[in-house]
Amino acid sequence: MLVYNSQTHRKEELKPIEEGKIRMYVCGPTVYDQIHIGNARTFLSFDVIRRYLTYKGYQVTFAQNLTDVDDKIINRANEEGRTAAEVAEEYSNAFIEQMHRFGVLDPDIRPRATREIEAMQEMISLLIERGFAYAADNGDVYFSVRSDHDYGVLSGRDLDQLRAGERVEVNDEKRDPFDFALWKAAKPGEPSWPSPWGEGRPGWHTECCAMIHRYLGTPIDIHGGGQDLVFPHHENETAQAMCAWGAPLANVWMHTGMLRVNGDKMSKSLGNFFTLKEVLDKYPADAVRLLMLQTHYRSALDFQTDQLDGAVGTLDRLSTCVKNLRWAAKNAPQDGELSEADRTLGAAIDKAHGDFVAQMDDDFNTSGGLAAIFSLVTAANKYLADAADNIATAPTLRAAYMIVELADVLGIDLSKAGAEEELPAGLVDLARQYAGFDGDDANAAAGALIQARQEARAAKDWSRADAIRDGIGALGLVLEDTAAGARLRMAD
Numbered sequence: 001m002l003v004y005n006s007q008t009h010r011k012e013e014l015k016p017i018e019e020g021k022i023r024m025y026v027c028g029p030t031v032y033d034q035i036h037i038g039n040a041r042t043f044l045s046f047d048v049i050r051r052y053l054t055y056k057g058y059q060v061t062f063a064q065n066l067t068d069v070d071d072k073i074i075n076r077a078n079e080e081g082r083t084a085a086e087v088a089e090e091y092s093n094a095f096i097e098q099m100h101r102f103g104v105l106d107p108d109i110r111p112r113a114t115r116e117i118e119a120m121q122e123m124i125s126l127l128i129e130r131g132f133a134y135a136a137d138n139g140d141v142y143f144s145v146r147s148d149h150d151y152g153v154l155s156g157r158d159l160d161q162l163r164a165g166e167r168v169e170v171n172d173e174k175r176d177p178f179d180f181a182l183w184k185a186a187k188p189g190e191p192s193w194p195s196p197w198g199e200g201r202p203g204w205h206t207e208c209c210a211m212i213h214r215y216l217g218t219p220i221d222i223h224g225g226g227q228d229l230v231f232p233h234h235e236n237e238t239a240q241a242m243c244a245w246g247a248p249l250a251n252v253w254m255h256t257g258m259l260r261v262n263g264d265k266m267s268k269s270l271g272n273f274f275t276l277k278e279v280l281d282k283y284p285a286d287a288v289r290l291l292m293l294q295t296h297y298r299s300a301l302d303f304q305t306d307q308l309d310g311a312v313g314t315l316d317r318l319s320t321c322v323k324n325l326r327w328a329a330k331n332a333p334q335d336g337e338l339s340e341a342d343r344t345l346g347a348a349i350d351k352a353h354g355d356f357v358a359q360m361d362d363d364f365n366t367s368g369g370l371a372a373i374f375s376l377v378t379a380a381n382k383y384l385a386d387a388a389d390n391i392a393t394a395p396t397l398r399a400a401y402m403i404v405e406l407a408d409v410l411g412i413d414l415s416k417a418g419a420e421e422e423l424p425a426g427l428v429d430l431a432r433q434y435a436g437f438d439g440d441d442a443n444a445a446a447g448a449l450i451q452a453r454q455e456a457r458a459a460k461d462w463s464r465a466d467a468i469r470d471g472i473g474a475l476g477l478v479l480e481d482t483a484a485g486a487r488l489r490m491a492d
């Protein structure tokens with residue numbers, strides 16, 4: 001399968017370092033507030049990438065950090081008269097909660113920066129020992145970009161070019177304006193830890209690198225984040241790894257395109273953001289996933305909330321199709337010879353599976369993957385309409401399973417669509433009223449009602465037959481007469 005590597009700017013065949021296994025890391029959030037849906041897009045993209053790699057049979061180990069010490073956290077704590085640890089705890093929990101709501105799977109390993117200080121200090125000591133870093137008089141420790149001849153390998157920037165273009169924080173302690181802090185000397189009132197260089201806290205780039213080395217070993221197969229992290233964050237991460245351990249941090253670097261609003265990157269600093277929580281309070285998570293996955297993960301995504309209503313409809317089309325397939329299969333007559341329509345549906349199932357895999361193998365083309373699923377939905381709906389009188393259980397169920405399976409790779413959960421527990425419980429009461437039914441099982445009640453209505457019709461008791469049909473309709477179901485007998489299906 002092909003994966004686009006942002007370091008080489010091309011799609012490359014994915015070659016795991018250890019056969020059958022993928023070790024991947026995606027930079028986690030800085031926990032000072034609810035995350036916005038731009039952040040969520042990045043986490044969703046990697047959730048799907050991870051799910052697909054697992055689907056392909058790789059044993060994936062996925063790590064993601066929480067940056068729980070940072071200027072933004074400290075600022076918020078000061079504004080609110082709380083400790084930085086309290087702020088970080090609140091928003092770490094909020095992040096995990098919203099990820100669960102969004103259907104993003106938990107990482108296998110979720111290190112927190114404040115609990116990994118020792119690993120970071122080991123890495124910093126190694127960098128100083130090797131001449132790639134220096135402690136300044138004020139207790140800061142800096143990475144010396146000039147000492148690393150490979151600096152710039154990831155982003156393709158060279159230092160002289162950078163000097164002209166980028167704004168950098170200049171301070172007297174740095175030997176070069178592009179040197180970055182590995183360790184920051186404590187300021188009064190800030191969280192800090194003892195170190196060989198005095199009280200202080202780690203720099204942001206230090207964290208991920210040390211945690212990756214500790215938990216996954218370097219290099220890893222895939223390192224990911226949003227495109228805005230390429231420089232300086234990931235550039236600095238890989239510089240540290242190269243200089244500390246003599247190997248790059250990752251084989252493949254993957255970066256997601258930015259989610260934008262009216263052409264601008266969604267960000268807290270621009271104030272043009274929706275939090276994921278706000279959006280999930282209004283829309284089903286799977287509709288938000290569906291909308292985001294219609295755009296390739298590397299492309300920019302212009303987000304418009306009014307598109308979410310459309311996505312709700314699209315999601316409904318998926319689940320209604322699965323429900324109808326399951327219902328039709330449940331009420332299908334015994335399978336006999338396969339008909340022409342059955343064979344056509346069978347071919348559509350195989351084609352959807354093949355197309356989905358081909359699209360996803362091509363750098364996780366989720367919009368192509370969705371198109372494959374929807375082509376099966378179209379074929380299945382046609383089958384249900386054309387073969388209404390002659391539904392065969394096997395291909396009908398297989399179509400439902402395939403749609404559920406492929407949607408699941410995208411983290412869209414259709415497993416409950418049309419499942420038994422979704423049969424309206426009201427069927428039981430209706431069957432008690434009209435069919436002398438005394439059980440509790442909605443499935444059995446459905447059968448009893450169909451039979452009671454047939455008996456009423458046979459006895460020419462039209463009003464009773466109609467009352468049964470209307471009662472079923474009021475529960476959101478349709479009673480359909482086919483040549484093979486009556487059956488229930490969900491109303492469209």
Ligand code: AMP
Nearest residue numbers: 029030038039042225226258259265266
């Ligand atoms: P942060 O907490 O700012 O480090 O962001 C967490 C993740 O969200 C990083 O991988 C960022 O690259 C990513 N990110 C930030 N803004 C956006 C955006 N507008 N669209 C997509 N990803 C974003």
Ligand code: ZN
Nearest residue numbers: 027028208233
């Ligand atoms: Zn990182």
